[in-house]
Amino acid sequence: MGTDTLSACPRLEPGVTLLRRSGETPNALYRLVTAELARRQGSAYWVDSRNDAVTHALYDHAQSRRTLRGLRIARAFTAYQHHELVSSLPGRISSRTSLVVVPRLPALYRDPDVPDGEARTLFEASLTILDALAESLSVPVLVTARAGTDDVFTDALTDAADRTIESHDTREGVAFAGDDVQTLVYHHRDYWQTTIPYWVELLGVAPEEDLAHVGPASITTLDAVAMEGC
Amino acid sequence: MFAVDFDGDDVVEWYLTDGGARPRRVTDYTPVFYVAGPESVLAALERRLSADPAVAAVGYDRLYPRLDSRERTEVLRVAVVAPRGVRHLARRLRDDLLGRVPPGDVRFYNVDLSPGFRYCVQTDTPPIPARRPRTLRLSLPQKSLADGDLSALSVGGDPVDGDEQECVEAVATTLAEQDPDVLVVSSARLLPLLRDRAAALGVDCPLSRDPERGVERLAGENTVVSYGTVRHSPARYAVPGRAIVDTGNSFLWAESRLDGLCYLVERSWKPLQEASWASIGNVLTAMQIREAMARGVLVPWNKRRPETFKSVETLHAADRGGFTFDPKVGLHEDVVELDFASLYPRIICEWNISPDTLGCDCHAGRADIPELGYTICDHRGFLPDVLEPLLTDRQRLKREIREAETGGDESAAASARAKSGAIKWVLVSCFGYQGYRNAKFGRIECHEAINAVARDLLLRAKETAEAGGWRVVHGIVDSLWLAATREDPESPEAIAATVTDDCGIPLEVEATYDWVCFVPTREMDRGALTRYFGRTRDGRYVYKGIEIRQRSTPEFVADAQRDLIATLDRHRDSAAVCDRLVKHRARLRRQDVPTDQLFVTSRLSRAPDDYDRNTLVAAAGKRSESLGVPREPGQSVRYVVANEDGRGTDRVRLDFEHPGVDAVDTSYYDRLLIRATESVVSPLGWDRTRIRRYLSPGRDASLSAFD
Numbered sequence: 001m002g003t004d005t006l007s008a009c010p011r012l013e014p015g016v017t018l019l020r021r022s023g024e025t026p027n028a029l030y031r032l033v034t035a036e037l038a039r040r041q042g043s044a045y046w047v048d049s050r051n052d053a054v055t056h057a058l059y060d061h062a063q064s065r066r067t068l069r070g071l072r073i074a075r076a077f078t079a080y081q082h083h084e085l086v087s088s089l090p091g092r093i094s095s096r097t098s099l100v101v102v103p104r105l106p107a108l109y110r111d112p113d114v115p116d117g118e119a120r121t122l123f124e125a126s127l128t129i130l131d132a133l134a135e136s137l138s139v140p141v142l143v144t145a146r147a148g149t150d151d152v153f154t155d156a157l158t159d160a161a162d163r164t165i166e167s168h169d170t171r172e173g174v175a176f177a178g179d180d181v182q183t184l185v186y187h188h189r190d191y192w193q194t195t196i197p198y199w200v201e202l203l204g205v206a207p208e209e210d211l212a213h214v215g216p217a218s219i220t221t222l223d224a225v226a227m228e229g230c
Numbered sequence: 231m232f233a234v235d236f237d238g239d240d241v242v243e244w245y246l247t248d249g250g251a252r253p254r255r256v257t258d259y260t261p262v263f264y265v266a267g268p269e270s271v272l273a274a275l276e277r278r279l280s281a282d283p284a285v286a287a288v289g290y291d292r293l294y295p296r297l298d299s300r301e302r303t304e305v306l307r308v309a310v311v312a313p314r315g316v317r318h319l320a321r322r323l324r325d326d327l328l329g330r331v332p333p334g335d336v337r338f339y340n341v342d343l344s345p346g347f348r349y350c351v352q353t354d355t356p357p358i359p360a361r362r363p364r365t366l367r368l369s370l371p372q373k374s375l376a377d378g379d380l381s382a383l384s385v386g387g388d389p390v391d392g393d394e395q396e397c398v399e400a401v402a403t404t405l406a407e408q409d410p411d412v413l414v415v416s417s418a419r420l421l422p423l424l425r426d427r428a429a430a431l432g433v434d435c436p437l438s439r440d441p442e443r444g445v446e447r448l449a450g451e452n453t454v455v456s457y458g459t460v461r462h463s464p465a466r467y468a469v470p471g472r473a474i475v476d477t478g479n480s481f482l483w484a485e486s487r488l489d490g491l492c493y494l495v496e497r498s499w500k501p502l503q504e505a506s507w508a509s510i511g512n513v514l515t516a517m518q519i520r521e522a523m524a525r526g527v528l529v530p531w532n533k534r535r536p537e538t539f540k541s542v543e544t545l546h547a548a549d550r551g552g553f554t555f556d557p558k559v560g561l562h563e564d565v566v567e568l569d570f571a572s573l574y575p576r577i578i579c580e581w582n583i584s585p586d587t588l589g590c591d592c593h594a595g596r597a598d599i600p601e602l603g604y605t606i607c608d609h610r611g612f613l614p615d616v617l618e619p620l621l622t623d624r625q626r627l628k629r630e631i632r633e634a635e636t637g638g639d640e641s642a643a644a645s646a647r648a649k650s651g652a653i654k655w656v657l658v659s660c661f662g663y664q665g666y667r668n669a670k671f672g673r674i675e676c677h678e679a680i681n682a683v684a685r686d687l688l689l690r691a692k693e694t695a696e697a698g699g700w701r702v703v704h705g706i707v708d709s710l711w712l713a714a715t716r717e718d719p720e721s722p723e724a725i726a727a728t729v730t731d732d733c734g735i736p737l738e739v740e741a742t743y744d745w746v747c748f749v750p751t752r753e754m755d756r757g758a759l760t761r762y763f764g765r766t767r768d769g770r771y772v773y774k775g776i777e778i779r780q781r782s783t784p785e786f787v788a789d790a791q792r793d794l795i796a797t798l799d800r801h802r803d804s805a806a807v808c809d810r811l812v813k814h815r816a817r818l819r820r821q822d823v824p825t826d827q828l829f830v831t832s833r834l835s836r837a838p839d840d841y842d843r844n845t846l847v848a849a850a851g852k853r854s855e856s857l858g859v860p861r862e863p864g865q866s867v868r869y870v871v872a873n874e875d876g877r878g879t880d881r882v883r884l885d886f887e888h889p890g891v892d893a894v895d896t897s898y899y900d901r902l903l904i905r906a907t908e909s910v911v912s913p914l915g916w917d918r919t920r921i922r923r924y925l926s927p928g929r930d931a932s933l934s935a936f937d
C-alpha cells in the first residue's frame with residue numbers, strides 16, 4: 001500500500017461524515033480512518049459497537065504502527081454504555097483532536113434489551129452531542145451505518161450528516177462514492193485499471209461482469225469512484 | 231425460612247418443621263428501589279410519588295452509586311406497596327421521565343431483583359431451611375403430557391399402573407403421607423394438568439400447602455437468547471409452601487441435585503424456588519448483589535459503565551484469548567498432565583482483580599498486570615470477597631469427599647460431590663461473566679486482566695517444565711501436557727511444586743498417562759485443541775471432545791468407539807482397530823442392535839420451520855409437531871434415522887413412536903461408525919479414505935498396490 005492509494009481515499013472534512021457501507025467487512029471504514037490518521041496529527045477517538053475495532057485489521061490497513069499511535073478506542077456493548085461513552089467525548093476532545101470515529105452508530109440502540117422510547121431518546125442525545133462537537137470544534141466526525149438498514153435511526157443520521165460517502169466491496173477492493181470524491185482510476189497491484197464509471201462515461205455502458213457486483217442503482221449516482229486493491 | 235410466596239400485598243414465609251411446614255404471614259413488607267439524579271428532579275419526584283397510591287413511602291438514603299465510589303450520594307428511596315410491584319413502577323417512572331430530563335441524568339437502582347430474593351436480602355431473612363427438604367418426583371412422558379393423559383404418571387419414581395383416577399388418587403395419597411417440600415416434576419405443565427384433572431374427577435389433591443390457594447402461574451413460556459444460544463424458557467408455576475423443580479428446565483438441578491442447589495441457596499440467598507430456575511449467571515449475580523448491598527453499593531438497573539479508552543496497542547494485547555499450545559497430533563507415551571486448579575477465580579483472588587480495584591487513582595502508574603500494565607489497588611476488592619468463600623468451601627468439600635470415600639460413606643460423598651459440583655460451575659462462569667455485556671458488576675478490563683495473568687502463568691510453567699527436562703505436547707487455558715525430553719527429568723511433582731511456589735497458585739499433577747492420543751481436526755491439518763483420549767497409569771480411560779463425549783452420539787456408536795480405543799490400547803495399530811470395526815458393522819447390518827441404542831439426541835437451535843436446510847433435527851422437530859408433541863427452540867428431540875436421503879418428516883422416527891429395528895437406516899449409522907473410527911485412528915495418520923480402502927473387499931490387492 002503506497003501513498004498513491006492514500007490520495008485515492010476520500011478525505012474527511014470537519015463536520016459529520018456518514019459512511020454508508022454495503023458488504024460484510026468494515027474495510028472501507030479501516031481505509032478511511034487509517035488514511036485520515038496518516039494525514040493528521042493529534043489524538044483520535046473511536047467509540048466502538050459490535051466489535052468493528054479489530055486491531056489486526058487496523059494494523060493491516062495502517063501504513064505504519066505510528067499512524068495508530070494517537071488513536072484511543074473504547075467498546076460499547078449496550079446502548080447505555082454507548083451513550084455514556086459519547087457523552088464523555090466533550091470532556092476529552094479539543095480542536096487539536098484529529099478525528100472522532102463512531103462506527104455503526106445506531107446498532108446498539110436497536111437492541112431489544114432497551115425499550116424503544118428510551119433507545120430513541122438516548123440515540124438522539126448521542127447524535128446531538130456528536131453534531132455539536134463537529135461544529136463547535138471543527139473536528140471531523142465519521143459515523144457509519146449499514147446500507148439497506150433504513151429506519152428512524154438511519155433517517156436521523158442521514159439528516160444530521162454534513163455529507164455522505166457510500167462504499168461497497170468489489171473484487172478489486174473497496175469502492176467509495178460521494179459528492180466530493182473525484183478519482184476515476186484506482187491502483188490495482190502493479191497496473192492501472194479504469195473504473196466502471198470511466199466505462200460508463202466513455203461508452204455509455206459498463207462491462208456485464210463489472211455491473212454484477214456494483215449494482216445498477218449505484219452506477220447512475222456515482223459521480224466518481226475511488227478504489228484500491230488488496 | 232424455606233420458601234416465600236406472595237398473597238396480594240402480603241408475604242407468606244414458610245418454615246420447615248419436623249412434621250412438615252408452618253406459614254407466617256407478613257403484612258408490612260414494602261420492597262424498595264432507588265432513584266439518583268439532580269436534586270430538583272428528585273424533589274419533584276418525591277412530591278409526586280408521595281401522592282401515588284402504588285407507593286408506600288418515599289425518603290432519602292445515602293449510598294455508593296458505584297463499586298469504586300469514594301463518596302456516598304443522596305438517593306431517593308421509593309418503597310412500593312405491592313411486594314412484586316417494583317419493576318412495574320420503575321418502568322412507569324422511566325417512561326414518564328423520557329424526554330423531560332436528559333437521558334442518563336436520572337438513574338434507577340435495585341430494580342430487577344427477583345421478588346423472593348429481594349425479600350430475603352431486604353429483610354435480612356436467610357432462605358435456609360431448618361432441615362433437609364423432602365422431595366417427591368412426579369413424571370410423565372412427553373407424549374402423554376402433550377395428549378393431556380395422566381395415566382402414564384410415575385409417582386416417586388414408580389409408575390402408578392392404573393387409570394387417570396387412580397393416578398390422581400396416588401398423588402393425593404402420597405402428598406398426604408409424605409408431605410414433601412419440593413415437587414420434582416418432569417415438566418411444570420404437569421401441575422396445572424394435575425390440578426384440572428383432580429377437579430374434574432372430584433379428587434381432593436392439594437398440591438399447595440395453603441388450602442385457600444392453589445397452583446399459581448407466574449410467567450408464560452418464551453424463548454430467550456443467552457450467551458448466543460437459544461433457550462426455551464417454559465411457563466413457570468408456583469405452589470404456596472412448596473418449591474417446584476422442573477427437571478427438564480433446571481440447569482442447576484441437572485448439574486448438582488438437591489444438595490448442590492441448597493448450597494447455592496445458602497450462598498446466594500435466592501430461595502430454592504428461584505434458584506431452581508436460575509442460570510449460573512443469575513446465581514452469581516445474586517451473590518454479587520448481596521455483597522454490593524452489604525457494602526452499601528447501589529445495584530444498577532441497566533449496565534452503563536463503559537470500557538475505558540485504550541490505545542490500539544493495549545487493545546490488541548488485551549484481545550488475545552487464553553493460552554493455547556497446539557497439540558502435537560499422534561500417540562504419545564508417558565505423558566503427564568499438570569493443571570492449575572480453579573485458575574481464573576484464584577487469579578481474581580490472588581491478584582485482587584475486581585471492577586473496583588482495576589485502574590484505581592490512588593496507585594496510578596503502577597503496572598500490576600503483565601502485558602497490559604493495568605494498575606490494581608491494594609484495597610481488598612469486591613470480586614475476591616465474593617469468590618474467596620467459594621474457593622475455601624470447595625477445598626473443604628474436596629477433603630470431605632476423600633474422607634467419605636475412604637470411610638465408605640457413599641451418601642456423604644455424594645452430597646459433598648453435589649455441592650462441590652455446584653461451586654465448580656459458579657467458579658467456571660465467573661471469568662466469562664466479567665466480559666458479559668449485561669453483567670451488572672462486570673467489567674471488561676477485569677476479563678482482560680485475568681486472561682493476561684493466566685497467559686503469563688502458563689508461559690512461566692512451560693519454561694519451568696522445559697528447564698526440568700520436559701516438553702509441552704499440548705496446552706490449553708489452565709493445563710499442560712508434558713513428555714520427557716531426557717532420561718532423568720525432574721519429577722512432575724517437583725515441577726508442580728516449583729511453579730506453585732513461583733506463582734502462588736497451586737499447580738497439580740492431574741493425571742499420568744501411559745499413552746494419550748491428540749486427534750487432528752477433520753481437515754487433518756493440525757491438532758484439535760480439545761479432542762484427545764488416552765489411558766492413565768491407574769488404568770482409567772479418558773475421553774475428551776470425541777464422539778463418546780458428544781450428547782448427540784447414539785449409545786451404540788459410543789460403545790463401539792470405546793471398544794475400538796481399548797483395541798488401540800492393546801495393539802497400537804490402526805489395522806487392528808479396523809479389523810475390530812468389522813464386528814460392529816456386521817452387528818449393525820444384521821439388525822442386531824436394539825433401536826434404543828440408536829437414538830440420536832439433538833437440541834433444536836430454532837423452530838423446526840425456521841431451518842434453512844433440511845437437517846435431520848429439523849425433520850425430527852417437524853415430525854414431533856405433526857404427531858402432537860410440538861418442540862420449541864432449545865428443547866431436545868430424540869430420534870432414529872429411518873432414511874437419511876428420504877423426504878421431509880419421513881427421514882426419522884421419534885422415540886415415543888417406539889420404532890423397530892427394521893425402520894433403521896443402516897448406512898447412516900455405518901457412516902457414524904466410520905467417523906468414530908476415524909477419530910481413533912487419525913492420530914496414527916489414517917483418515918476415512920484409508921479406513922474404507924482397508925475395509926473394501928479385495929483389499930489385499932489394493933493395499934499392496936498402495937503401500
Ligand SMILES: [Zn+2]
Pocket residue numbers: 590591592593594606607608609
Ligand atoms: Zn489504589
